[in-house]
Amino acid sequence: xxxxxxxxxxxxxxxxxxxxxxxxxxxxxxxxxxxxxxxxxxxxxxxxxxxxxxxxxxxxxxxxxxxxxxxxxxxxxxxxxxxxxxxxxxxxxxxxxxxxxxxxxxxxxxxxxxxxxxxxxxxxxxxxxxxxxxxxxxxxxxxxxxxxxxxxxxxxxxxxxxxxxxxx
Numbered sequence: 491x492x493x494x495x496x497x498x499x500x501x502x503x504x505x506x507x508x509x510x511x512x513x514x515x516x517x518x519x520x521x522x523x524x525x526x527x528x529x530x531x532x533x534x535x536x537x538x539x540x541x542x543x544x545x546x547x548x549x550x551x552x553x554x555x556x557x558x559x560x561x562x563x564x565x566x567x568x569x570x571x572x573x574x575x576x577x578x579x580x581x582x583x584x585x586x587x588x589x590x591x592x593x594x595x596x597x598x599x600x601x602x603x604x605x606x607x608x609x610x611x612x613x614x615x616x617x618x619x620x621x622x623x624x625x626x627x628x629x630x631x632x633x634x635x636x637x638x639x640x641x642x643x644x645x646x647x648x649x650x651x652x653x654x655x656x657x658x
Contacts, residue, residue: 494518498568509568513575521576523569525561525585533584536570537577543570549590557594 496512499505513521529547543565550558563570576583 500569501562501564501567503566506566506568506571510571510575513572517579518581520582521572522584522586523572524587525569526559526587526590527585528590529561530584533573534577536573543567551594551598554594554598557597559590 494512494516496509498509526547526549528549532547535541543563545563547561547563548558549560561569563573565571573583575581
């Protein structure tokens with residue numbers, strides 16, 4: 491078995507022509523195309539009589555429609571040429587990439603962690619502000635002591651959360 495890896499430029503007409511010529515010459519047994527394996531079951535539609543490019547795949551999360559990606563295909567796209575060649579010649583073809591299901595899951599986890607960090611930072615800042623207000627109240631109350639002596643407050647080392655927030 492011989493493996494050929496053909497680099498392409500997305501939506502490049504010259505790349506599409508070169509790829510089509512290479513496929514005709516190589517007559518591969520299988521073709522892998524960079525794209526969403528979530529859509530493998532839609533590949534046969536490329537051969538449908540009424541299918542005309544340009545077309546696009548839309549993959550989205552039903553739980554959060556802000557999580558969506560689309561994959562455009564035009565006649566001058568190397569990916570479309572590979573799909574058409576494979577379907578016309580009954581060559582096994584499939585997309586290869588990390589499924590969007592997993593990518594969406596990773597994005598959701600990152601957003602959750604960011605929200606947790608923001609919440610923790612806001613809570614920490616609220617606690618720090620409350621501590622500063624308390625310290626200021628105590629300092630102003632102690633400025634005029636009953637015996638006329640001036641109050642002296644020792645500077646305090648900022649806590650770790652303050653140092654992390656302020657450290658560039």
